[in-house]
Amino acid sequence: MTWKQMFTSSIGQKLTMALTGLFLITFLIVHVGLNACIWANDGGQMFNTGANFMGSMLVIRIMEIGLFAGIIIHSIQGLVLNAANNSKRKVGYAVEYGERGSKWYSRSMGLLGTLLLLFLIMHIYHFWVPSRLGGMWSVRPLQEVDYTNGLGKQYHNLYAEMIGVFQNPIVVILYVLGCISLAYHLMHGFESAFRTIGVHNNRYLKMLRYLGRGYSILISIAFAMMPISMYFGWVS
Numbered sequence: 001m002t003w004k005q006m007f008t009s010s011i012g013q014k015l016t017m018a019l020t021g022l023f024l025i026t027f028l029i030v031h032v033g034l035n036a037c038i039w040a041n042d043g044g045q046m047f048n049t050g051a052n053f054m055g056s057m058l059v060i061r062i063m064e065i066g067l068f069a070g071i072i073i074h075s076i077q078g079l080v081l082n083a084a085n086n087s088k089r090k091v092g093y094a095v096e097y098g099e100r101g102s103k104w105y106s107r108s109m110g111l112l113g114t115l116l117l118l119f120l121i122m123h124i125y126h127f128w129v130p131s132r133l134g135g136m137w138s139v140r141p142l143q144e145v146d147y148t149n150g151l152g153k154q155y156h157n158l159y160a161e162m163i164g165v166f167q168n169p170i171v172v173i174l175y176v177l178g179c180i181s182l183a184y185h186l187m188h189g190f191e192s193a194f195r196t197i198g199v200h201n202n203r204y205l206k207m208l209r210y211l212g213r214g215y216s217i218l219i220s221i222a223f224a225m226m227p228i229s230m231y232f233g234w235v236s
Contacts, residue, residue: 010081010084013077013080013081014081014196015196015197016073016074016077017074017077017078017081017193017196018192018193018194018196018197019193019197020070020071020073020074020077021074021189021192021193022193022197023066023067023070024067024070024071024074025186025189025190025193025215027067027070028219029219032219032222032223034047034050034051034054035047035222035223035226036222037050038159038162038226038229038230038235039229039235041235041236043159043236044145044157044158044159044160045147047158047159048145048147048155048156048157048158048159049147049155051131051155051156051158052155052156055131055132055156071120075113075117078109078110078113079110079113079114082109082110082113083110103187103188108184109185109188109189112181112184112185113185115177115178115181116178116181116182116185119174119175119177119178119181119182122174122178123175123178126161126165126171127158127161127162127165130142130161131156131158131161142156142157142158142161143156143157143160143161144156144157145157145160162226162230163230165227166226166227166230166231167230167231169231171227172227172228172231175223175224175226175227176224176227176228179220179221179223179224180220180224182216182219182220182223183216183217183219183220183221184216186212186215186216186219186220187212187213187216190208190211190212190213190215190216191205191208191209191212194208
C-alpha cells in the first residue's frame with residue numbers, strides 16, 4: 001500500500017484511523033497520569049514540576065508535533081469516512097434493529113468525534129496556548145512560581161491557571177460533557193482499532209471489549225473529576 005492509498009483508499013483510511021487512534025489512546029494514559037498530580041494536594045508543586053519537565057524535554061516537544069499531526073489526521077479521516085458512510089446509505093433499513101444491530105455510540109462516531117474536536121479546541125485555548133505561546137497569545141499571562149528555595153528556577157503555574165479556569169461552572173459543565181463524549185467515543189474506537197489492524201479472534205476481541213470499556217470509563221471519569229475537584233475546592 002502506497003502513502004497515497006493510506007489516505008485515499010477505504011482500507012487505508014481505516015488503517016490510518018486505527019493507528020492514530022491507538023497513538024492517541026496511549027497519549028491519554030500519559031496525560032491523565034500527569035494531570036492526576038493535582039490530587040497530591042501540595043499546592044500544585046508536583047503537577048507544575050511534572051508539567052515543566054514534560055514541556056522542557058526536546059523529545060517531548062518533538063512528540064508534541066506528532067500528537068498534533070495525529071489529532072489532525074485522525075479528525076480529517078474520521079470526517080471523510082463518516083461522510084462516505086452516510087452517502088452510501090441514502091435509504092434506511094426496512095427493519096430497524098436498534099441496539100440489537102449496533103450500539104448507538106457506534107453509529108454516532110462522527111457526531112462524538114466532532115464534539116470531541118470542539119472540546120479539544122477549547123482545552124488547547126485554555127491551557128496549551130498560554131503555556132507554550134504566552135504573551136499576546138495568552139488570555140492572561142501565566143503566573144510564575146519558584147520551588148527551588150530562591151535559586152531562580154521559575155515554573156509556569158499551570159495549577160493556578162487550572163483553578164482559575166475551573167471556577168466558571170459553565171466551563172466545568174462543558175468539560176464534563178466533553179469527557180462523556182470521550183467515554184462513548186473510546187468504547188467503540190478501542191475495539192474497532194484492534195479489529196482494523198487484524199485482531200479477529202473472538203477470545204481476544206471479547207477481552208479487548210471489556211478492557212476497552214474499563215479503560216474508557218476510568219480515563220473519562222478521571223478527566224471529568226479534575227474540573228469538578230477544582231470547582232468544589234477538593235484540591236488545594
